[in-house]
Each structure stands twice: as C-alpha cells, then as structure tokens.
Amino acid sequence: MSSMNLEHFFPQAKAWVDTLGDIPPGSWVKGPKFGYASWEVGHIISLIIIGGTTILMNLRLLGAGVTQEKPAEVYRNLRVLQNIGVIGIVVTGLLIGAANATKLYDSSAFTVKMMALLAGIILTYGVSRPVAAANGAVGLMPKIWFAIGGAIFLTGLWMFTTTDLIDVGVYHVITAAALILIPVTRGRLRWGYIAGMAALIVAQFVHTHFVIKPDDYDHLNPVNKTYTALYAVWIVGTGLITLFRNRGEEGGPLTKLMAYFGILVWVLGAAAGRWIAFQ
C-alpha cells in the first residue's frame, strides 16, 4: 500500500490544514524557544502514564505483575492515573498536532496512530477496566466494545504492516508481543519459548549476513518477510497456549485475549507516533 494519510481521505481540507500552524493554538506552541519540545515532553510523559498503568492492569489480567491483589484492586488504584494519561495524551497531541498539521495531514503513520488512539481508548475504557473491575468476568458490553476496538486496532495494525516506508515499525509491535510473553509464561513453556525465539533471531542473522549479502535487497526483502511471519507464528502460537492454560488466574481465554490487545494497542500508538518522524 502506498499511502493512507488524511489527505487521501479529506483532500478538500488541505487549505485549512495549511493554516493551522500559523493560528492559535498551533502558533502558541511553535512560538516560544522551547514551546514545541516542551509539549512533546508532556506528550511522552502522558504516554508513559497511560502505557505503564494499562500494562500493569492488563498484565494482572494475564496472571502476571501485581498478582497478590485482585484485578479490581489494581484497577481501583490505577484508574485516576489512566485518566490523567489519556487527558494528557489528547490535549498535548492536539497542541503539537496543530503546530505540525501539514506534516501529519500527509502522514500514513499519523493515520495509524489516530486509529490506535481510538482503539486504545475503547479497549481501555470499554474493555480492560470493566473486566478488571469485575475481577476478570466478561459481560456483554465489554464483548461489544472489544469487537469494535479490536477491529479498529487490527485495521490500524494491518495499515502499519502494509504501508510503504512505515511497515518496518511493525517490528515494535512484534517485539512487544514477544516480550509480554516472557513474564506471562511459566516454567518449561517460558524457556522453550525463549529458546525458539533466540534460534529464529540467530537463523535470521546468519541468513541475511552470510547466506545472502546484506546489500542484496532484492533477496533480503522476501527473506525478512518470511522471518517476520515465522516470528508472528511463534509468538501467536505461544500466546494461544497461555490463553488456554489456566493457572488459577481470574477470567478465561477471552479475558486474557482482551488483556493482550489492551497492551499492544498502546504499543501500536507509540510506534506509529515515533514513525511519523521517520517517514
């Protein structure tokens, strides 16, 4: 896919978007010496607050992290921080977005980030929080919101994976999915999973440095894509085992699937946001 940016969907808005950096609040952000950088810091700190707290809450639903407390207690202690994080992300995002509107309007990574933000809010507020509050029990509304938020998340992930120049960023999501499984798995499954992952990394390195020359891009591309698919199969396969292996955690496979999505959606948002600069 070549590009799925906002200009593609709303071409008539270009003249208006081009003015946003020169009028408040965009001009307020760009004006002072440290203005833009300061709001970016606010954006990153908000991301840390929402990311850190949703990871902890969802890890609890996966049977890792603060396991000595019930999921409802973890949720009760983190919900205010999550609200602060989301408000911070939206407010600072609007401000730096207004100052940088022309670039974002033309950026596929920004479209992915907006989809991840929408999905992240739905999956956190409509799914993970109610499920954690109910100690892992999944009611009808979380199921409905999971269908909606999950579909938006997967569509954003698909766009990230298939859009030229940003598709490499999907390695962040794959890496996060791989790393989440280390604290979530136990015993022999954990070591087997790590050994398999290490073998894949070594095999890819040998293949792309010694079997194929590192500057032979025509052959490297399909080989790297094949390894990406192998990583995904290994990670998803191990993830599926953890869904159905009950070790006394609250909730069943659907609860855990929701928790995985609840973490990865914020990683997708952060990765797409960073990739705006690289596109």
Added chain:
Amino acid sequence: MNGLQASINAFLNWLEHVFGKGPSPDGQSFSEALLGSLNFWSLLEGTHLIVLMLFAGTIMVVDLRLLGVTFRKTRVSVISDAVLPLTVYSFIFVVISGTGLLFAKPIFYYHTVWFLAKMLFLALALLNIVVFHGRVQATQGSWDADETPPRAARMSAAASLILWTLVIICGRFIPYDVYQCGKAQPDFINWVQQCKTSEKGEENMAGQRFDSQMWKEQP
C-alpha cells in the same frame, strides 16, 4: 586544549569514524554504518521510547506507592516485588537501545548540553536507588504496611520521580538545536558543551569565534 580533552576527542573521533572501518577508502566505520542503516537506527530509537513507557511507568507506580498516593492498602514490598522486576527487565532494553544510539553519534552527543544533563540526572537517579536500597529500605519491615511511609522513603520517591522526569525532558530536548556548537550562545553553554574542541568551534553572545585547532589539523 589540555591533554585529557585531546584524548577524549581522539577517542570519540576513532569511535565514530575509524572503529570497524576496513582497508577500503570507501568503507564505513561501525558507527557510520549504524547511523546510515536503512531501518535499524530508526528501530533502535523507536525501541528506546517504547520501552521507556514500561520502565518509567512502573517506576512511577512504585514511587507513588512510597508517597502514599496509590495502592495505599497494599504492602510496599508487594508492589515493589511485583513491579520492580518489570522495571529492571525494561531498563536492560533502555540501556541497550540507548547505548546503540550513543554509539551512532558519539561526537554529537558529547557536545550536546541536553545529553550531558541527561547523563548527570541519570547518575543522580541511580545514586538515589542505591541510597534507597542501602539506607531507607533497611527499616522497611517497620513501615511496610503503612499507608503513608516515613519521610525518608517519601523523599526518596519524590527525588526519583523528579530525576526520571528530568532524564526524559533532557532526552527529548537532545534533537533540538537551540544550543549547538558554532552558534552564538552563552559562555556557560559553550563551556559545558566543550565547543572550543568541537568541529564547529565556539561563538559567544558577543559574536567572537574560536575554532578548534584539533579539527583543522585533521587530514
């Protein structure tokens, strides 16, 4: 230029332009290859930010427990035992990705005030951890279940929150060229950044320029 400064510059120059460079005149050093890589440098930078989400996010939760803001009904040891392994796990990735980024542009970072300030605050944050584990935590048994831990623990947690925030602020300011060697800027910034020994030289607010002899001597 004193001998130490000359040695540092020579080392940084070797690290960035010579280390790993083969016999071919068109060859690249490891550092240049990393910076010029098609995607690897970008992945490294993205990883540094994303892992920061878990690292700083989990530190924040532990610090807020020590401040008596969150998880007040839960023992401090329960939170720290459950959360700090995740912090350490993510810190390993922060350090690896950060070292990679430094290796790609060592001369630039050495002459950037934000990077130097970041390293200073990072060192202070790590020192704060050592002090916490060595002194404050020694008495934890007596206040582990307290909703509001004692003043020493709260001070350490507040210092941790402030220092890690400063690390993040300075890290984010690094790419901005507000202060840059070769541009007119205050003497203090020129001194901290050691601009006199940089490739771009030094210029003060009065417009006086000082160019480094070392770089002129470079072939």
